[in-house]
Every structure is written in C-alpha cells, then in structure tokens.
Amino acid sequence: MRKESGIISLLKERANCKTCNLSNLCLPVGISEGDVDKLDSIVHRNTPYHRGDLLYKQGDRFRGLYVVKSGSVKSYYEDREGLEHVVGFFLPGEIIGLEAIHSGCYNCTATVLETTSVCEVPFEQLEQLTEEIPGLQHQLLRLLSKEVHNDCGMVALLGNNSAEQRVAAFLVSLSSRHHSRGLSSREFNLSMSRAEIASYLGLAVETVSRTFSRFQEKNLLMVERKNIQLLDINALSDIGGQCSTELHQRSGRRHA
Amino acid sequence: MRKESGIISLLKERANCKTCNLSNLCLPVGISEGDVDKLDSIVHRNTPYHRGDLLYKQGDRFRGLYVVKSGSVKSYYEDREGLEHVVGFFLPGEIIGLEAIHSGCYNCTATVLETTSVCEVPFEQLEQLTEEIPGLQHQLLRLLSKEVHNDCGMVALLGNNSAEQRVAAFLVSLSSRHHSRGLSSREFNLSMSRAEIASYLGLAVETVSRTFSRFQEKNLLMVERKNIQLLDINALSDIGGQCSTELHQRSGRRHA
DNA sequence: CGTAGTGTTGAGTTTATTCAATGTCGGTGG
C-alpha cells in the first residue's frame, strides 16, 4: 500500500473512499499519477497532534493549508475580552486555513479536538505547481468556492434563528460529511464539547443540551456524551430546513 | 478617459479609487496595462439593471461572475416554504457568484436593489487568461479567500447573538466598505429595506427598527428611511465587537 | 387625494438566556 496523502483529499473533494486510492481520486479531476507524486513531494506529514494542540494561532503568518487526515479540528477567534467564538469544525478530508490566503496571516486559531493527524501543504509551492499540473488551478478555485458556498449556508442557517433548526442542521451536516467520507451517517462521535457546539451555533450551552434532550424524547436521536445516533435523519433534515441538506451535501438531493 | 472596467475592480480588491484608473489598480498586483486589455476583452458590460431585476436565479447554470460597478445587489435563497433568506449584500467593487464555481450552478438568487450596473465576467475565459497573465491566478485565489474570510466573520457575528451587536457590526461593515471605495464612511444610503437587513442578520424587522431608534437616542447615528449618518463609528464599532472591524476592513486597524 | 408599501412604536407572549443546583464521567492519588 502506498503512503496516504493529505493533498489528495485536498484535490478530490470528498470522493467516497476510506483509504486513499490515488487513481480513484485524481483521475476524475484530471490529475495523473505522476502529478500526484509532485503534489506529494511538497506535503509535510506532521506527527499526530493531541487534544488542545494548535495548528496555528490567530495572527501567525500564513504558511500553508492543512488537510485533516484523521481526527478533527476546530477554528475559532478570540475577541477583545478573550472570549472564544467557534467559526468552524473540520473533519477528515477537509481543508483548514483557506481564509488566510488573502491577508497572508491566519485570522483564526486552529486547534485539535482529539488525536488528529494532518498534512501541511505549503501554499507557495502549491501555487507554483499549478504551472506544471493542468487542472490543479481549477481544483483550487473550486475548493475555495465550495468553502464560500458552505459559509453562505451557515449564514443562512444562523439567520434561521430557532435553536431546534440550528442544532438539527448542524447534526445533519456532520452526518452527511461523515457519510461522504464513507463513514456512518447514522452514528458518530461528537468530538467537540457542548460549549463548542453552542458557540458555533450562537446558542447557550444549556440550550444545546436541552435541544438534544428534546430530540431524544421525540426519538429523533440518541445521544450519550460524545456518542450520537441519528434515528430519523429525514425528520432532522426537515427541521433543519434547506440549509442542512442543500448546503452541506454535494450533489445529492434530499434524503427521500 | 478610458472605458471603466468592472474586471479591474475584481482584481484590485478595493484599492482607494473613485474612478477606475487602470495603472493604479493593476500595477500593484503585477498586472500590466497590456494584460488589462485582455481582461477587458472578455468582460460583458451589461446595460443597467433596475430594482428587482435578477442577475441570476437559484439553480441557473453558472456562467460567470458579476462585478458591481455602481448600485447594489442582494443575494438570497428561497427555502421550501418560499421564504427568502438574505445571505449577502454587494456594493460597488464587490464580486458576486463566487460560491457557484464549485457546483457549476448558482445556489442563490442575485437581485438588484436599486439602479445598478454590473460587469459580467465569463468564468471559463477568465480561467484561461490565467495562463497568459502572470499574477492573475494568485489574485483569483486571494479573492476567493477573502470571501471565505468575510463569511467566517459573518458566522462569528451571527453567533454573537445580541441584536445591537449585529446591527452595529452590520453598519460598521457597510461603512468601511463604502470608505474603501473612496465614499463617505459617515453617511450613505441603505439601499436595502429593513426587512432585508432583518433577514440577513437573523432578526425581526421590528427589532432592526427598534435598534436603529435606540442607537439614534444614544446619538450614535441618525437614520431617516434610507439615509443614514453614523455619528460615532468608534462606539458602534465597539458594540459590534471585533467582527465589525477585524472582518470587513482590509489591513486597517481600528478607527482610533 | 387615496392607496399600497414600508417603517415605526406599543403590548403581550414566546424563546432562549442566566443563574444555580445536581449528575456523570474520567483521571489521580491515597
């Protein structure tokens, strides 16, 4: 078996594969196996991080992107009072640091939620590679665009107000993101704390907790600490509104 | 005077210029005047749109990006009940449609708020030009990244909860965006209705209205229908929190 | 001049928050 490469995930955009099969991933986007080697050569494979470790801090100079190989990451920024505001969670296959290309320094802090391994992709070198690898540029643009798309969805969601809608949409999003990595969409781990969920969704911790309980009473899910099972994804999807489906699923329509 | 070009705005990222002076705009980003002509040649200059006209509809095939030359645009999506959720406003110099690169079709509807002129930039041709124009690719990536950055800010803001914070941050954002185009940061036009602001900020119309009134009582601003004057931008900026400054201003620090 | 669209203001209700208490898990040290 070949070394698994984080950059592959970067380019493939959640193809359905558990282990990184190169030809599966790159051919469909027009990148040959030879080119994959070039990509691989610029990627740093960091040793695993542990809960609380930082990938980068708010204000650090932009070095490159990070691709989650396993585990999960949150990104947040601190306001003047030192309060933390979570702006995103990243699961395997997802890319961190895209917002820093523009200003040349990271404007969030990225920290690891559990034992996590990531690849570091130096951005300058990646940009240079676009000259050698046809199709790479297009993939990068698509990647960025997708992030914009997801964020739009988040804005719409947070404008949706009700706590139930937000929590439901959040869960459906996690579910579909797990699914797109070939993992179970029904049962997974909440690597983030209730407080982190609350911060992300703009709710109080207690509200998140109560909403979980209410969903559980309605038999929509079963949750115990970090472990969660979605019993009725359709119902949750309905509660969450279009956001939860539209926005975090690639091409798929509604779960019918 | 030379024909004004929307694509210039696209590349320059809000340099401080009222009229589009080509050399000002492009040289700093490493694009020569000759290359500007190439860019100009692919841009469609549409006749002005009027309030309510659509640039594109949710679901339309992605053709290209739109750059606002004058006027303003909102983008929103309709949920299953047909309710409108505003996800963004676009002022002169800003680019619309970035979220559609990924999926190949627009997932929001973009509509014009007042008499507005825009440029249409066919995306395929723009991508091809990156081969001829060095630096163009980098600018495109930065552009997308900036959008991600702004959206992150919006997510953080909407997680910030309080109506006052949201409205204040919104106004400061508009202010600084006007400022960066060389227009007054103190007094400008709210081309969007209260309902549109409310939808964008996830508030009720009445709450927006009341918040305006409260700010006015505190002498932070003067608002009458569409016309607004910010009397104390610092104070508003403080209320809005880091988001309002951090997130919508380029390199500048707080208004000191 | 009257009407429709939009914005403001008030009163009551709903929702989510805050504050406080209690419960649960996981680790550490006696």
Add this chain to the structure above:
DNA sequence: CCACCGACATTGAATAAACTCAACACTACG
C-alpha cells in the same frame, strides 16, 4: 480499589431578550 476532584453535561426556575400581533405614521406613486 475506592474516594475524591475537576471538567463537562443536564435539569429546573427566574429573568431578559427578541418575536408576534396589532395599530399607526410616513412616503411614494398612481
């Protein structure tokens, strides 16, 4: 091995914030 501690999670009760409903005001426009 068990008791204890701290971090995290849940639940309840009181409070505060924003929402809904409803009335009214202003402007634009025919």
